[in-house]
Amino acid sequence: xLDVKEVKGTQxxxxxxxxHPSFADHEQVVFCYDKNTGLKAIIAIHDxxxxxxxxxxRMWNYQSEAEALNDVLRLSRGMTYKAAISGxxxxxxxxxxxxxxxxxxxxxxxxxxxxxxxxxxGKYITAEDVGTSTSDMVFIHERTKHVTGLPENLxxxxxxxxxxxFGVYMGMKASAKQQFGSEQLNGKRVMVQGVGHxxxxxxRLLTExxxxxxxxxxxxxxxxxxxxxxxxxxxxxxxxxxxxxxxxAPCALGATLxxxxxxxxxxxxxxxxxxxxxxxxxxxxxxxxxxxILYAPDFLINAGGLIxxxxxxxxxxxxxxxxxxxxxxxxxxxxxxxxxxxxLTTIQAAKAIVEERLASARQVKA
Ligand code: NAD
Numbered sequence: 492x493l494d495v496k497e498v499k500g501t502q503x504x505x506x507x508x509x510x511h512p513s514f515a516d517h518e519q520v521v522f523c524y525d526k527n528t529g530l531k532a533i534i535a536i537h538d539x540x541x542x543x544x545x546x547x548x549r550m551w552n553y554q555s556e557a558e559a560l561n562d563v564l565r566l567s568r569g570m571t572y573k574a575a576i577s578g579x580x581x582x583x584x585x586x587x588x589x590x591x592x593x594x595x596x597x598x599x600x601x602x603x604x605x606x607x608x609x610x611x612x613g614k615y616i617t618a619e620d621v622g623t624s625t626s627d628m629v630f631i632h633e634r635t636k637h638v639t640g641l642p643e644n645l646x647x648x649x650x651x652x653x654x655x656x657f658g659v660y661m662g663m664k665a666s667a668k669q670q671f672g673s674e675q676l677n678g679k680r681v682m683v684q685g686v687g688h689x690x691x692x693x694x695r696l697l698t699e700x701x702x703x704x705x706x707x708x709x710x711x712x713x714x715x716x717x718x719x720x721x722x723x724x725x726x727x728x729x730x731x732x733x734x735x736x737x738x739x740a741p742c743a744l745g746a747t748l749x750x751x752x753x754x755x756x757x758x759x760x761x762x763x764x765x766x767x768x769x770x771x772x773x774x775x776x777x778x779x780x781x782x783x784i785l786y787a788p789d790f791l792i793n794a795g796g797l798i799x800x801x802x803x804x805x806x807x808x809x810x811x812x813x814x815x816x817x818x819x820x821x822x823x824x825x826x827x828x829x830x831x832x833x834x835l836t837t838i839q840a841a842k843a844i845v846e847e848r849l850a851s852a853r854q855v856k857a
Contacts, residue, residue: 549562704723
């Protein structure tokens with residue numbers, strides 16, 4: 492199903508997968524196709540050194556197969572980082588399903604997808620992500636036990652988004668401590684971009700503490716409802732970056748920060764839920780540092796959802812998942828200290844810790 496012509500344009504080396512710019516020593520990439528249900532999916536298992544690869548399934552109307560492949564390769568690598576930095580016994584994986592999540596979902600499609608997951612014998616465990624929900628996981632569960640993010644009646648923890656939002660909030664408080672000298676967010680101006688599952692829970696936590704919140708979303712209905720409920724101001728999606736705020740929280744899709752808009756930022760901290768917020772981790776991590784903007788690494792502070800679904804594997808316990816997520820505060824401060832001491836960007840510091848953990852686990856295994 493891979494379209495050779497589409498992928499060619501993004502290659503640097505030779506070959507479609509191994510020479511792909513986003514290929515990062517992935518262990519396994521599985522292409523799933525089913526004519527009857529219309530299922531087209533890619534499962535990418537990045538690294539299983541620390542345990543089975545757990546990561547959500549995204550359903551998205553990709554413009555090309557190259558775009559989907561790039562997304563799944565990048566996202567699965569991010570899951571390895573996220574699990575390792577959070578001290579979880581998990582590897583990194585992710586999956587994408589091609590299609591419009593509003594019009595193309597069917598129970599049969601998810602059941603068939605569950606059968607593909609089952610063939611991997613637990614090496615990959617799925618959960619919900621953008622475009623999929625707890626109810627979709629129930630259909631997958633009919634065909635495989637290697638699925639989390641299940642409703643409470645099936646032993647799951649339900650929607651992980653409130654826990655993700657709590658982790659982002661913890662990371663944001665640590666960032667405030669580092670940048671402003673106090674973890675208090677009372678009176679701090681925060682721009683939340685994207686008020687979906689995570690964003691609206693974050694807005695709730697922020698307004699409960701007395702932060703002054705501005706929101707933006709391309710879904711006008713959702714945006715108006717959240718703004719009304721929490722008394723937040725609204726800005727248009729193209730005005731997000733130049734807002735004079737203390738904290739910018741990207742909670743929409745990834746790669747929102749690039750060379751052009753980092754120049755326009757007027758915030759002191761970037762701390763949000765979106766995966767892969769920096770279009771180029773090295774270049775844009777450095778640009779933020781040089782601008783004096785503190786960046787809380789996304790894969791660290793958005794790990795609450797992963798921590799929550801990980802808890803399902805051992806018998807779900809909400810309190811324990813929240814306690815584990817609370818530790819994001821301390822880990823964030825540790826990474827800021829390492830970055831400062833070693834003149835690294837915060838993302839480099841976080842990745843260095845991950846690489847150390849993976850290297851020592853590999854040594855033990857060898
Ligand atoms: P969601 O789909 O519920 O919400 C995303 C929101 O962003 C939607 O309301 C959408 O309309 C909005 N949006 C899209 N493009 C936008 C733009 N250009 N400007 C403003 N708003 C825009 O997704 P979610 O579950 O809330 O996740 C948000 C982000 O956090 C995603 O990047 C996701 O990968 C990441 N994340 C989520 C979880 C989780 O537990 N849900 C965990 C870790 C990371």
